[in-house]
Structures are given as structure tokens and as C-alpha cells.
Amino acid sequence: MPASPLYRPDPRVSELGGEFADPVAAAAFPETILRFRNDRAARTVGLDTLTDAEWIAHFGRFEPLPGNLPTPLAMRYHGHQFRVYNPDLGDGRGFTFAQLRETGTGRLMDLGTKGTGQTPWSRQGDGRLTLKGGVREALATAMLEALGVPTSRTLSLVETGEALMRNDEPSPTRGAAMVRLSHSHIRFGSFQRHAYLQAPQRITRLTDHVIELYYPELADEADRPGALLRAVTAKAAALAAAWMAAGFVHGVLNTDNMNITGESFDYGPYRFLPYNDPNFTAAYFDSTGLYAFGRQPETVFWNLQQLAACLALVGDQDALIAALNTFAGEYHRALTAAVLRRLGVRSRSEAEDVELAKATFQAFAGGGTALRWEPLFFDWFGNGEARALAGPRAGLYADEGFAELRRRLGSYEAERPERLADPYFEGPEPQELIYEEIEAIWASIAEADDWSAFHAKLAAIETARKAYGLAAG
Structure with missing residues (x-):
């Protein structure tokens, strides 16, 4: 008990x-x-x-x-x-x-x-x-x-x-x-089932249930389906942006693997990027690259369109289209904010923040396979230029391809600079979760029932979580 x-x-x-x-x-x-x-x-x-x-x-x-x-x-x-x-x-x-x-x-x-x-x-x-x-x-x-x-x-x-x-x-x-x-x-597919069965009254019941329990601020909206889709669109856009900033590939972004609260779940053949590659796929059976890293925002929007088609049975079509049309703006704002969080810096202005996010992705593109995804954010966290240029990737960052990122970051201040005092940032390398490390952890369990690497990795990730202090949202 x-x-x-x-x-x-x-x-x-x-x-x-x-x-x-x-x-x-x-x-x-x-x-x-x-x-x-x-x-x-x-x-x-x-x-x-x-x-x-x-x-x-x-x-x-x-x-x-x-x-x-x-x-x-x-x-x-x-x-x-x-x-x-x-x-x-x-x-x-x-x-x-x-x-x-x-x-x-x-x-x-x-x-x-x-x-x-x-x-x-x-x-x-x-x-x-x-x-x-x-x-x-x-x-x-x-x-x-x-x-x-x-x-x-x-x-x-x-x-x-x-x-x-x-x-x-x-x-x-x-x-x-x-x-x-x-x-x-409650998944997008929860609505799809009742649309397929031509049961609009159940879609209304599900909409009311979702609003009551997860979006109570929408209770007084005249057009509940349209209001719900707008709210879910904002959450889904923020999730897609968070994946992109984390260098994460979900792998199987089917409509039944997306829920109405914008929370990532159900991890099968996922991968974290070893380095920037928009065409990187996580699932061996994704032969066309439908769910590749760079296509995840497009896929999330496509899935939202399927949810909208279900809500069209009970809501105003124009309001639903208007809700869908907010996705691009919501995504780009969320991506910029996610990049700034990952860099640990304080926002300056919308225009400057957008340019900093662009410079970050350009730096990844210029770094190619020589630059792993996670180390860039670790090295430069809190505008850590001195740390980055004294670390193991100093030569790479001194290259002309990183000049724009260095220039843009130079005018930014650390957000919550006290985080930089954490011993985590004294090390040369961040915590990563690359495929080969996961396989090695599993090999110890499979071959010798040795769980020490698994628990050690979780403890190390927890150290990183506390150091970064990144609140999901």
C-alpha cells in the first residue's frame, strides 16, 4: 500500500x-x-x-x-x-x-x-x-x-x-x-478509429474528455474541435522542435505513436544522431527515409492533418484549417527557443535569436562527420567560448565554418550562469547515447548478466540532467 x-x-x-x-x-x-x-x-x-x-x-x-x-x-x-x-x-x-x-x-x-x-x-x-x-x-x-x-x-x-x-x-x-x-x-489514432467507424458522437465525447482533463482552459471555447486542434498543434510543433535540437530520431512516427499532450513516447528503433545528417533514419525497415531526422517536422504536420480530418466530422472546417496553418510559425518559434535552451543563453530579440539558431545548424552542416551532435551544445553551453576553444574540438571551432556561430554567440549572455559551475562542464566530453554504447551496455547484460554499465549510464545521464537544468516544455 x-x-x-x-x-x-x-x-x-x-x-x-x-x-x-x-x-x-x-x-x-x-x-x-x-x-x-x-x-x-x-x-x-x-x-x-x-x-x-x-x-x-x-x-x-x-x-x-x-x-x-x-x-x-x-x-x-x-x-x-x-x-x-x-x-x-x-x-x-x-x-x-x-x-x-x-x-x-x-x-x-x-x-x-x-x-x-x-x-x-x-x-x-x-x-x-x-x-x-x-x-x-x-x-x-x-x-x-x-x-x-x-x-x-x-x-x-x-x-x-x-x-x-x-x-x-x-x-x-x-x-x-x-x-x-x-x-x-490518448493518441491521434484514438480519434481516427471513430472517424473510420463514422461515429461523430464518439469524437465529440473524446474531444470533451480531452479538453476537460488536459486542456481545461478551452472549456468555454465556442468551437471546441478547432480550439483543441490549435492547442495540440502547438504542443506537437514544440515536440518536433525539441527532437531536432536534441538530434533525436524517433524512428516510427505513425499516427498511433503521437498523443494529444505533445509528449514523446514508445521508443522502438530510435537513434540519437552521431553527427548531423538530415537523411539519417533509425528504423532498418524505413527504406524510403520517410521518418528520417530532417523529415520529422513534415511528418508531425502530416499527422496533425489526419487528426484534423477526424475533427472535421464535428468541427468547423475553416477553423481547423486555420489551426493547421499555425504549425509552421509555432515550429520555427519553438525550434529557435529549443536551440537557445540547448546553448544555455538568454534571448536577445526574435531576429537575433533566429539568426543564432540558423548559425548553429550551419555549423553542424559545416562540421560534417568530424563534429558529433551533442559535443557542440556541451562545448558552447552558456556561451562557453573559452571552454570550447580550449577543448578537444578547438581546432574544428577555429575553422572558418564556425565563424558565424562564434560571432553570433559573442553577443549573448548565459541564461542562469550558475549552471556553469557544475563539475559536469569541467570534463572534456558530454554524455551521449550513441547506438554503439547502447549495444555495449546490452552485451554486458546478455552475456554476463552484468547490469553495472546500465546503472552507471543512467547515473551519468542524471548528472547531465542536473547540470543542464533544461525544463521540458
Whole structure:
């Protein structure tokens, strides 16, 4: 039983009714070995006081949390997968386990699972998650949070004692059950399902539900669908900008992998850029580069258009078009702000800030494969010219290709300059999460059940998070 007075259950998803979700049961696992618990995230919802035994009971065997959902719910949705519509989707290996209020903000948060067994939407899948997939997601969410990207947080990872067969990795491989803490699991595809079924009354119900719980400031809007799309567009634009500033490639930006609160989640074949490459893809099966790094803003806008088509069944078309037309401006403003946050400098003026962001991306282009993505922001954080020109990339930064960035940054002041006193900035290299390091971390686990590199990496990323002090938003 959670003893913390900060635990505030508020299960609301069941209010939508049976057309939106299906009650399901978690799989019974041969073993439940706790591999990772995120007490910092748990503290935000009053669950950090659970003992390890209670933790496993709730997040390994999925015994209901007090006052919360009595039965997990697998959400129903459709979606475009690589722009091909698929009406046979839904939570196929996970469910919404609980909903609760976040300390301080009062935001409604979801506990969603991955790898917890088959549901009515599993199709031919086994409903399971590989342990490697859980390890990769825990690392991804930690790194994204450190870089200021709005993201789900990996709350728990429990090894299940199962041997899973997979086509895309050596098998048999170990299984896991993962729990993520997210602002919402209502997806663009949640609206698409009811548009496909020609059920406008359900779209209205879903719109009202989303506004009540996630956008209460829109409650008095005369045209709720148009107002909602405008708000979601702003959130999605900010998310796309945050990915671009972080050098992050989601990999599978299907409409069912985007939610209505603008939070990144569900990490499969993601990658962080080793160096600037607009054509870099994360998924080996993305043969056309549809979801390449440089195409992510375009893809997010395309997905918003699909959401707008659903809302057109219940809203004013002109208002929806007007909402979509805000995307470009919202994205460019958000990208400029994201670059300034990553550089750790204070805004000067809109025009100057835009030019600084342009100079930053031009510097990346000029640096080519010699310049890794993360070190540039680390070296120059807080307008750290002295540090950058004395570090391991000093010769590169002295090149003419970086002259414009040096000139632009020269007139900027550090935002919260006290951050520069953190010992993190005394080192020559920043924390990164490149593919080869993830593979090495997994190799230690797979070959010797050695988790030390995994936990050390999470601790190092946490050091970076505290040093940067980048609030997602």
C-alpha cells in the first residue's frame, strides 16, 4: 500500500465507455525480477514509498493500486503506419494500468505498460517485450529528459523469466514488463478509429474528455474541435522542435505513436544522431527515409492533418484549417527557443535569436562527420567560448565554418550562469547515447548478466540532467 500522502488516484479513462477501451488481464510471468525502479519519477506521483515487494506486486504482477483502476484497460485506436491506414490496431502488448495526479502541477498522469501480455488487439503478436527493448527505452527516456524533450518516463522494468523468439535479434531472448509514466495515452489514432467507424458522437465525447482533463482552459471555447486542434498543434510543433535540437530520431512516427499532450513516447528503433545528417533514419525497415531526422517536422504536420480530418466530422472546417496553418510559425518559434535552451543563453530579440539558431545548424552542416551532435551544445553551453576553444574540438571551432556561430554567440549572455559551475562542464566530453554504447551496455547484460554499465549510464545521464537544468516544455 502506498503510504505517501502525495499518492492521489484519479482513474478517469473508464468514463469514456466500452467503445474506447477493453478490460484485460496481465500475463502471469514465471519470474518477476526487479531490474530498474525510477524513484525520482515515482516521487512525483507518490509511489516512491513502495517497498520492492510492493513494487513487484503492482508493476510485475499488476495488482491494482489502491483506489485506482480495478482492471487494466487496453485502448482502442487506429492509425497510419508509414502513411498506410491500418484499422487493426490498439494496445496489443500493453494497457493503461492506473491514473493519478502529479504532485505540484496536479496534472493527470497515466501508468501505461509494455510487454504485459496479449489483448484483443494483439493480432498475431505474443504481447511481450524483450528485455533489450526495455533497457533501450529506459535509456532513451532518461536521455531525452536530460536534453529537455517532453517525454514519457520509464518508471519500472521487471524481467519476466521468459525466453522470447524474435526475427530482428538473436533468439531466444529475455522478456520484460515495463511501466511508463506519461501525461496521456490518448493518441491521434484514438480519434481516427471513430472517424473510420463514422461515429461523430464518439469524437465529440473524446474531444470533451480531452479538453476537460488536459486542456481545461478551452472549456468555454465556442468551437471546441478547432480550439483543441490549435492547442495540440502547438504542443506537437514544440515536440518536433525539441527532437531536432536534441538530434533525436524517433524512428516510427505513425499516427498511433503521437498523443494529444505533445509528449514523446514508445521508443522502438530510435537513434540519437552521431553527427548531423538530415537523411539519417533509425528504423532498418524505413527504406524510403520517410521518418528520417530532417523529415520529422513534415511528418508531425502530416499527422496533425489526419487528426484534423477526424475533427472535421464535428468541427468547423475553416477553423481547423486555420489551426493547421499555425504549425509552421509555432515550429520555427519553438525550434529557435529549443536551440537557445540547448546553448544555455538568454534571448536577445526574435531576429537575433533566429539568426543564432540558423548559425548553429550551419555549423553542424559545416562540421560534417568530424563534429558529433551533442559535443557542440556541451562545448558552447552558456556561451562557453573559452571552454570550447580550449577543448578537444578547438581546432574544428577555429575553422572558418564556425565563424558565424562564434560571432553570433559573442553577443549573448548565459541564461542562469550558475549552471556553469557544475563539475559536469569541467570534463572534456558530454554524455551521449550513441547506438554503439547502447549495444555495449546490452552485451554486458546478455552475456554476463552484468547490469553495472546500465546503472552507471543512467547515473551519468542524471548528472547531465542536473547540470543542464533544461525544463521540458
